[in-house]
Amino acid sequence: MFTGIIETLGSIEEIKKKGQNLDFTIASGLTGELKIDQSVAHNGVCLTVVAIKEDHYTVTAIHETILKTNLSDWKTGEVVNLERAMKLGDRLDGHIVQGHVDQTGTCKSIVSAEGSWYFTFEYNQGQQNITIEKGSITVNGVSLTVVDSKANEFSVAIIPYTFEHTNFKNLQIGSRVNLEFDVIGKYVARLHQLRQ
Incomplete structure (x- = not known):
């Protein structure tokens, strides 16, 4: 669950195709606060952190997500909006956002x-x-x-x-x-x- 209040921006450093899926490696100041299996919204798309190395982390998008979003348009060097999942007890400054792009x-x-x-x-x-x-x-x-x-x-x-x-x-x-x-x-x- 997210609020739609963007925390920071990230830069797409690498894109790898794995079967029908895409792995995106992103550089961000948030990386040091992330952990594997954590959900992060990328331009509103909830993706799971699968790897972390220094100031970069990697997320995987499955084929269905790629079809319903603009992830197939993303290019290396592109800047994306980032938001970590909200914590229980935090203020809901935006609105209820699922991270599931329609x-x-x-x-x-x-x-x-x-x-x-x-x-x-x-x-x-x-x-x-x-x-x-x-x-x-x-x-x-x-x-x-x-x-x-x-x-x-x-x-x-x-x-x-x-x-x-x-x-x-x-x-x-x-x-x-x-x-x-x-x-x-x-x-x-x-x-x-x-x-x-």
């Missing part, structure tokens, strides 16, 4: 607003995920509030702190991102679907 979306527009930015993302509505205005959404692991919700797109406002301390500063129009929709909203939508 689908990817594409950055449609970036508008500067005198000190902040509005990012608009579109996604395939066929998977029946929804957003609501003032509801929660996770984009590349970052807990955000939806400011404009439409049938297959939504916008979020990014403050300077979030822009500088996440990989939002690297996004461009056309960038593919990981989306995790609000878990409560998903249950409500599913219940509504079952009653029809």
Whole structure:
């Protein structure tokens, strides 16, 4: 379980294909605090630490995870958002995030607003995920509030702190991102679907 509050950034140092899986070796200031079998969210994708060496650690993504996320787009040198699993008793500063990406979306527009930015993302509505205005959404692991919700797109406002301390500063129009929709909203939508 995560909160969507990014702790730090990591850099992808190596990518190895093993059958249908991918191993990612990441350099991060968090490495010294990690242990094998620990869950870490990488751009919102919960991956398990399988090896640690000095300031690098390795995680493995299985084929299903690769299919549902933007991990297949990752390149050596790319910067990813990192968050360790939350501890019981900690404040929940973001929202409840599982680290299970529902689908990817594409950055449609970036508008500067005198000190902040509005990012608009579109996604395939066929998977029946929804957003609501003032509801929660996770984009590349970052807990955000939806400011404009439409049938297959939504916008979020990014403050300077979030822009500088996440990989939002690297996004461009056309960038593919990981989306995790609000878990409560998903249950409500599913219940509504079952009653029809």
